[in-house]
Amino acid sequence: MAAQTKKLGGLRDSFQGAREYQQIEGLQSEVEELKAEVARLKSLELDSLQQSQLEGQIAELTAQLAARSGIHRIAVGKIDRDEAQPRTVFPPAIVQERSESLRTKGQLTPIIVIPTGDRYKLFEGELRWRGAQKLGWEELEAVFLTVAASLNATEIFERQVVTSIQSQRLHDLDIAEAIIKLTVDRYPNWAGRETEIPKALHAALRQMEREGTAPDFNALKIADPQTQQLWLDSLENKDEEKQIFQTILGLQLHPASINKHILPLLKVSDDVKAAIREYGIEGSKAKQIDRLTPEYLGQSDEDALKIRAEVIQQITEDKLSLIETKMLIEDTIDTHAPTPVIKPDRVVRVTVKVNKLLADINTAQELADLERALKEIQKALKIKRSDLQQLT
Numbered sequence: 001m002a003a004q005t006k007k008l009g010g011l012r013d014s015f016q017g018a019r020e021y022q023q024i025e026g027l028q029s030e031v032e033e034l035k036a037e038v039a040r041l042k043s044l045e046l047d048s049l050q051q052s053q054l055e056g057q058i059a060e061l062t063a064q065l066a067a068r069s070g071i072h073r074i075a076v077g078k079i080d081r082d083e084a085q086p087r088t089v090f091p092p093a094i095v096q097e098r099s100e101s102l103r104t105k106g107q108l109t110p111i112i113v114i115p116t117g118d119r120y121k122l123f124e125g126e127l128r129w130r131g132a133q134k135l136g137w138e139e140l141e142a143v144f145l146t147v148a149a150s151l152n153a154t155e156i157f158e159r160q161v162v163t164s165i166q167s168q169r170l171h172d173l174d175i176a177e178a179i180i181k182l183t184v185d186r187y188p189n190w191a192g193r194e195t196e197i198p199k200a201l202h203a204a205l206r207q208m209e210r211e212g213t214a215p216d217f218n219a220l221k222i223a224d225p226q227t228q229q230l231w232l233d234s235l236e237n238k239d240e241e242k243q244i245f246q247t248i249l250g251l252q253l254h255p256a257s258i259n260k261h262i263l264p265l266l267k268v269s270d271d272v273k274a275a276i277r278e279y280g281i282e283g284s285k286a287k288q289i290d291r292l293t294p295e296y297l298g299q300s301d302e303d304a305l306k307i308r309a310e311v312i313q314q315i316t317e318d319k320l321s322l323i324e325t326k327m328l329i330e331d332t333i334d335t336h337a338p339t340p341v342i343k344p345d346r347v348v349r350v351t352v353k354v355n356k357l358l359a360d361i362n363t364a365q366e367l368a369d370l371e372r373a374l375k376e377i378q379k380a381l382k383i384k385r386s387d388l389q390q391l392t
Contacts, residue, residue: 071110073139076132079113079120086161086178089171090130091280099131107132110141114156123156154185161251172283173265173276179247179258180266187243197244198263204241205259217254261362269293271305272312279316284362285325289315292329297336307336321369326357 111125122129123145132140161170161178170178183197184190190197208214215231228249235242248255265276265283268290275281275289289311294304311332315325361367 071141071143074113074120074142076129076137076140078118079111079122079129079140079142080116081122081126081129082156084157085122085126086157086174086181087126087170088174088177089277089280090127091278094280095127095130095134098127099134102128102131102137103135107141110143112145113142114145154182157185158182158250171276171280172262173273173286175253175258176262176265179251179253179263182251183244183247186247187240189240190243195266198259198266200240201244201248201255201259201263204238204244205256214256217256221249221252221254269308271308275312275316279312281312281315282322284322284360284366285315285320288322288325288329292332296333299336307332322366323357323369323373326360327373 107128109125109128111128112123113120113125114123120142125140125142129140157178161175161182180194180197184194205214220228220231228246232242232246232249235245245255248258261283264287265273268286272281272286272290276283276286281289289308292304292308292311294301297304297307299307311328314320314328318324320328357370361370
């Protein structure tokens with residue numbers, strides 16, 4: 001909020017002279033219209049990664065395993081993480097949070113492990129395992145997934161992906177990488193052509209949009225396998241497209257949403273990916289940070305890297321929302337861009353920026369963040385109006 005207040009203060013300071021009184025009135029009107037649009041968007045049902053299921057399937061699986069083989073106490077030191085598992089983002093703050101939960105509330109749910117000789121491989125529960133290590137615990141409660149002995153590595157990986165997605169434990173970057181891995185593992189014809197998978201999906205969806213043949217993916221992603229297969233079979237002479245859709249639908253994901261919001265994370269720079277894994281930066285913020293390229297900033301690779309590092313630090317330390325992150329990115333671009341862009345009338349400029357933010361909103365939290373920012377801007381406008389009235 002401190003960062004946001006600073007930006008709003010800058011907005012107030014940017015109004016110079018009585019000539020801008022009319023612009024303030026125009027901005028006030030625009031803010032009112034934008035707030036109305038926020039309210040309208042809030043009434044819509046926003047898509048999510050199976051929010052209705054959340055922890056349900058994991059809880060059901062854990063209960064079934066406990067009923068079958070009981071709950072065991074096993075040594076933390078005999079548990080190995082699955083290096084091939086899909087989740088790679090474990091920010092220290094999240095591990096600390098889980099550790100504190102274990103310390104104060106105890107272990108509420110057993111982890112799921114796969115017996116491997118005298119050791120155990122984690123199937124589900126790595127965050128609890130990491131938290132227990134941080135606390136110095138010697139044992140954890142666990143249930144055994146013995147059926148995994150009959151599964152190959154790809155089948156185990158797929159089950160881990162589905163379990164993590166439905167409990168919302170996977171970061172968008174992990175989901176993107178998992179989709180590519182599963183597609184290549186299932187269909188070796190994609191080996192060595194991993195970067196073509198997002199392009200093929202995008203092209204297929206664009207063609208469906210042009211031809212008006214896109215199905216209701218919201219319904220199709222949760223349909224039974226037979227219904228999904230019927231639609232896949234309708235993609236005649238499009239075997240490679242079918243393979244990509246089959247992978248995504250098999251995970252109960254929305255192909256258009258994956259195309260727009262998830263797979264683009266594969267293209268962000270390595271330092272931004274590293275920040276995702278270190279700090280847990282959301283995918284939407286990561287894509288904004290990645291706009292700060294050397295070409296766009298007119299800086300060397302080294303200087304652009306430093307600028308991105310500073311931005312990442314401010315986002316994580318000040319816990320900026322997506323809206324605040326976008327404002328910071330715009331300010332950074334304005335500061336470092338080699339050739340100042342000819343800017344239109346201030347009212348139009350602000351309206352265009354905020355409308356662009358609205359177009360990118362995908363969650364209720366983002367809407368709430370923007371609404372809060374608009375309220376703060378409105379307060380700033382009222383203060384400036386009062387100041388100008390005293391000067392006239």
